[in-house]
Amino acid sequence: MRSIDKTLLEQMHISDVEIERRKEILRLSDDDLTDLANLHPLINRHIDTIVEEFYARQTEIDEINLLIGDSETLQRLRSAQRQYVLDIFAGPYDADYVNSRLRIGLVHKRIGVEPKLFLAAMCTLKEILFRILDENLDAADETQRFKSILDKLLHFDITLVFDTYIDTLLNEVHIARSRMEQYARNLEEKTKELAAYAEKDALTGLYNQRGMAAALHREILLTERRQSRLCVIYCDIDDFKKINDNYGHHKGDEVLVAVAGLLHDCMRQSDICCRAGGDEFCCILPDCDERGARMMSQRVENAFTSRYPDFSLSTGVAEFSGQHSTTAGELVRAADEMMYRNKQQRKQPSSLDQADVDTAASDTNSDTSAEAHQSSNQPD
Numbered sequence: 001m002r003s004i005d006k007t008l009l010e011q012m013h014i015s016d017v018e019i020e021r022r023k024e025i026l027r028l029s030d031d032d033l034t035d036l037a038n039l040h041p042l043i044n045r046h047i048d049t050i051v052e053e054f055y056a057r058q059t060e061i062d063e064i065n066l067l068i069g070d071s072e073t074l075q076r077l078r079s080a081q082r083q084y085v086l087d088i089f090a091g092p093y094d095a096d097y098v099n100s101r102l103r104i105g106l107v108h109k110r111i112g113v114e115p116k117l118f119l120a121a122m123c124t125l126k127e128i129l130f131r132i133l134d135e136n137l138d139a140a141d142e143t144q145r146f147k148s149i150l151d152k153l154l155h156f157d158i159t160l161v162f163d164t165y166i167d168t169l170l171n172e173v174h175i176a177r178s179r180m181e182q183y184a185r186n187l188e189e190k191t192k193e194l195a196a197y198a199e200k201d202a203l204t205g206l207y208n209q210r211g212m213a214a215a216l217h218r219e220i221l222l223t224e225r226r227q228s229r230l231c232v233i234y235c236d237i238d239d240f241k242k243i244n245d246n247y248g249h250h251k252g253d254e255v256l257v258a259v260a261g262l263l264h265d266c267m268r269q270s271d272i273c274c275r276a277g278g279d280e281f282c283c284i285l286p287d288c289d290e291r292g293a294r295m296m297s298q299r300v301e302n303a304f305t306s307r308y309p310d311f312s313l314s315t316g317v318a319e320f321s322g323q324h325s326t327t328a329g330e331l332v333r334a335a336d337e338m339m340y341r342n343k344q345q346r347k348q349p350s351s352l353d354q355a356d357v358d359t360a361a362s363d364t365n366s367d368t369s370a371e372a373h374q375s376s377n378q379p380d
């Protein structure tokens, strides 16, 4: 059940037993309260004076004036106060009475009446009521007894008002804490998301160089520990620049995304596919030897050519046996160099037009060895 559907009494768990207990600890007996209710006609006769004097004194306080704000509110407050004073001398002092006192606490908290102002107001009211009793009751000891009962009842009311005050404050703290916890959870999720983004390539969704370096480092350590084998396949689309130049950058992007898809389709689920940069891709194959990796790389080359019959893709493989230590950079470099040699073979004159041969030749002359091929897309 939502708290909005409960009475204040229910929200505050104040039962009839609790009400009686509160009277008992204040030593407020049923007889006392019955006697107090007998003063109702007297108070009723003086109610206008009481309310008038009460607000005359209240409005001498700047903070109170600021809270009241305007004459209509003052009028409403006068009539509420009138009812309250009459209730004090009416009884029965039961659940309804308590619920009204709790509501007063809630309203005071809502409009921002500080406890010190509320207590001062109760003091003022008590002084006025005591004076009325002094002026209208004859026997001094009887007057004293009524004052004592009234004093206890006002304390009874004050504790109820403060209970709602405190409960409302606790609820506010609870809500603020829940919001803060939710905010912290969102922040944590966002941080995780950002960390994941930082390792992913935006175009293909594969690991980027940073993700690749971290993943490969992890796999190298695992391979050393298990004394197993690990392979890296390096892939580079042949003459990718021409795809961009001839068909547009958009087509180039489409091919890159397609390569990511077919790498994903060709590899095992445990293999890790990465975009090393530009048109270069790298797959990390845990628990795989060179023979297996060569088969996989052939499968990738075939899949690419059957998807794009006019284009080709070169691959190179490097194996780490787990016997001696290596680094992510060394392993990727070895696979890249192997890929480069394969690409050079593929680019033999028979498969290229003469203009390309000339370009390739001049490129090769200036940088003839496969070892000299240094990709900038490699982890250290």
Ligand SMILES: Nc1nc2c(ncn2[C@@H]2O[C@H](COP(=O)(O)OP(=O)(O)OP(=O)(O)O)[C@@H](O)[C@H]2O)c(=O)[nH]1
Pocket (backbone or CB within 6 Å): 203, 236, 237, 238, 239, 240, 241, 242, 244, 248, 249, 250, 251, 252, 253, 256, 277, 278, 279, 343
């Ligand atoms: N469409 C597209 N092109 C890119 C992207 N990143 C890099 N490139 C282009 O990829 C091309 C790579 O060219 P090169 O490094 O000469 O490679 P290549 O043309 O494949 O030549 P070889 O590797 O020798 O076969 C360059 O033209 C880059 O501008 C990208 O995200 N999208």
